[in-house]
Amino acid sequence: MKSIGFLFALVALQCLPMDLLAQAPESGLMQSNGKIYVVIGVIGIILAGVLLFLWRLERKVSELERLHNEQ
Amino acid sequence: MKKHWWKLLAAGLLLYSFAAGLLIPLGSGIKGVAPSYIQQAGLTTLQLTTYNTDYRADAQAGNIKARLRLNDSTALCAKSVVAPSGNELQMQFDIPAGKLPIDAVASNNKKSPFPLLEIASTQNGYTSVQSAVAFAPMGDSIAPTSAFCAIEAYSNGDRMTFPFLNILEETIRNLYFHVPMWFGMMLLLLISVIYSIKYLRQANTVSKGGINAKTRYDILASSFASVGLLYGILGIITGALWAKNTWGAYWSWDVKQNTSAVALLIYMAYFVLRGSFEDNDQKARISSIYNIFAFSMLIPLLYIIPRVVDSLHPGMGGNPAFSSYDLDNTMRWVFYPAVIAWILMGVWISSLHARIRVVEARILAKMEA
Numbered sequence: 001m002k003s004i005g006f007l008f009a010l011v012a013l014q015c016l017p018m019d020l021l022a023q024a025p026e027s028g029l030m031q032s033n034g035k036i037y038v039v040i041g042v043i044g045i046i047l048a049g050v051l052l053f054l055w056r057l058e059r060k061v062s063e064l065e066r067l068h069n070e071q
Numbered sequence: 072m073k074k075h076w077w078k079l080l081a082a083g084l085l086l087y088s089f090a091a092g093l094l095i096p097l098g099s100g101i102k103g104v105a106p107s108y109i110q111q112a113g114l115t116t117l118q119l120t121t122y123n124t125d126y127r128a129d130a131q132a133g134n135i136k137a138r139l140r141l142n143d144s145t146a147l148c149a150k151s152v153v154a155p156s157g158n159e160l161q162m163q164f165d166i167p168a169g170k171l172p173i174d175a176v177a178s179n180n181k182k183s184p185f186p187l188l189e190i191a192s193t194q195n196g197y198t199s200v201q202s203a204v205a206f207a208p209m210g211d212s213i214a215p216t217s218a219f220c221a222i223e224a225y226s227n228g229d230r231m232t233f234p235f236l237n238i239l240e241e242t243i244r245n246l247y248f249h250v251p252m253w254f255g256m257m258l259l260l261l262i263s264v265i266y267s268i269k270y271l272r273q274a275n276t277v278s279k280g281g282i283n284a285k286t287r288y289d290i291l292a293s294s295f296a297s298v299g300l301l302y303g304i305l306g307i308i309t310g311a312l313w314a315k316n317t318w319g320a321y322w323s324w325d326v327k328q329n330t331s332a333v334a335l336l337i338y339m340a341y342f343v344l345r346g347s348f349e350d351n352d353q354k355a356r357i358s359s360i361y362n363i364f365a366f367s368m369l370i371p372l373l374y375i376i377p378r379v380v381d382s383l384h385p386g387m388g389g390n391p392a393f394s395s396y397d398l399d400n401t402m403r404w405v406f407y408p409a410v411i412a413w414i415l416m417g418v419w420i421s422s423l424h425a426r427i428r429v430v431e432a433r434i435l436a437k438m439e440a
Contacts, residue, residue, distance in 0.1 A: 030316050034097065034122060034241040038316045042248050042309040043089075049305040053298070053420065060427050067434050 081415035088409035092247035095401065098227070099124040100235025101200040104188060110207040112168035114150075117188075117204070119160040122235060129192040130154035136225065137162050139203065140187040142174035148220035160190070167218035169210050191225035198235060234399055238317050245313050247405050251413040252306035253331075257369070259299035259417045260338070264366040266292035267359035282432045289355035290432065292362060293345060294425035298417050300338045307331055318383055327384040330372040337365045 030037050103120040129135050130153055137149040137160075149162040174185050188203035233243055270288035310328065311321040322328060344361055348354035377384060 035239075035316055036241040038242045038313060039093070039244045039248070041312050042245050045309050045312065046248055046252065046305050049301060049308075050416075050420070053301050057420075057424055057427065060424075060431070064427060064431050064434070067431065067438070071434065071438060 077415055078419055081412050081419060084408045084412035085416065088247050088405055088412055091405045092244050092409065095405070096232055097123050097241060097243070098230070098232035098235045099190075099195040099198045100237070100240070101188065101190070101198055101203075102237065104200065104203045106204070108205050108207065109166060112166045112209050114163055115166050116161055116163050119162065119188075119190075121158050121160060121198070122240065124195045124198075125157040126154035126160055126192060126195060127157055129194050130160075132193070134193040135160070135190065136192070136223075137188070137190045138220065139164060140189060140222075141172050141185055141219075144222060145172055145219050146189075146222055147218065165218065166206075166209075167214040169212045169214035171206055171209075171214055173206070189225055191227075193228070196230045196232065197225050197227040200237065231401055233402055242313055242317060243402075245309070246402060247409040249306060249309045249313060250406070251410045252302045252309065253373075254410045255413040255417045256299045256302035256306060257373070258414050259295045259302060259421060260366055260369065262418070262421070263292045263295035263299060264362050266295065267362040270355060270359045282429065282436055286351070286355065286432060287429055289359065290428045291421075291425045292359065293342075294428065295421045296338060296341060296362065297424065298421040300335065300342070302413075302417060303331065303335045303338065307335060314383075323383060325383045326380045327373075327377040327382050330376050334369050334372045337368055341365055 030041070100122040101119055102122050105118045109115055126135060135152045135154075137152055138146040139149075140146045147164050147166070150165055152160060152162045154160055174183050184199075184201035186203055186206070187199055187201055189197070189199040191197045236243060266288045270285055270292060273285045273288060275285060276283050307328070310331075314323060314325075314328070315321045318325070341358060341361055345354055345358045348357070
């Protein structure tokens with residue numbers, strides 16, 4: 001069920017007008033201050049990804065605790 | 072504590088790579104040169120916009136040297152340099168009439184950097200920009216040698232900086248965050264395939280504490296593959312963000328982008344495959360074999376095809392990924408520790424993942440028994 005929702009989200013993303021996502025070159029936050037915010041964005045993505053993974057890992061531990069208590 | 076030393080090392084290296092990667096300043100850089108096309112001989116003023124500089128004190132003390140290198144041994148030196156503001160320079164050149172000896176092809180057959188505009192100053196160090204200006208043809212006679220100046224050494228002083236490259240600018244620091252994801256992914260997937268091979272080679276022994284060694288190897292293989300896949304996904308997303316702000320689009324259908332996306336899809340299929348079996352032994356056996364095929368696909372996808380075909384990524388055209396130009400010494404001292412840190416972090420997370428699943432398998436086996 002989850003993956004179907006993900007597929008729908010992907011298709012919906014394709015339907016968005018690209019101008020919404022596109023950014024005019026040489027302006028905006030990302031291009032300011034020597035593009036340092038791109039680096040901040042990259043670090044943010046990596047930390048978010050690792051934290052998401054750890055969250056899922058924690059859910060596994062909770063499941064494990066539940067199994068152990070049932071035993 | 073003795074067997075946990077590498078986790079402390081991972082934390083230390085990670086902190087070091089974040090701190091050094093973000094705090095070491097960029098060297099001074101040249102963002103723009105105007106005019107870009109010189110049509111006439113005689114006195115010409117070039118207006119420069121610079122980055123991360125303050126040339127005012129240097130200009131007042133007469134400590135700025137600038138030249139236009141035409142080839143390895145010939146240059147036009149600036150007659151005067153003034154700094155209207157910290158990030159601006161005006162320099163006057165006396166362009167001789169006649170043909171200028173500009174080297175069109177560099178010695179290693181690469182695109183020539185000439186005319187190379189070079190600046191050295193006491194406080195702001197050395198900086199340069201390749202193909203800074205273009206010259207209109209100015210007659211057929213060779214320009215007089217008296218117009219040129221001798222090449223003296225320009226030094227960067229003892230400043231510790233990361234190189235300023237146009238377009239990249241501060242995003243050169245992404246080297247310490249985006250690239251270690253790929254190095255880490257490669258190593259984690261290598262460990263994963265080693266466990267898959269161990270699984271296939273291991274005899275079916277009697278189970279110990281609920282599960283046998285074979286099952287443990289299979290769990291380890293899939294745990295390392297899942298963190299490897301996580302690193303790959305983070306690598307491709309961070310790469311897209313970086314590409315948007317340098318190459319101009321999230322996805323430019325660059326060969327390395329495409330092949331790494333295919334590689335990730337292959338590994339996603341590994342997990343789809345694992346999810347599609349009811350029987351644990353069958354799941355483990357078939358996915359181990361698939362893992363070996365998947366890993367052997369990585370080599371041509373990530374290491375061979377991108378080097379044969381033209382790519383926006385560095386390292387195309389047969390060279391290893393980093394030439395001396397792409398990675399200078401200061402960057403090496405941050406980049407390699409970052410790679411080691413992220414690899415150790417990946418191994419740590421993978422082994423946690425695997426240990427949790429081993430315990431889970433043991434409890435389930437006990438419940439069945």
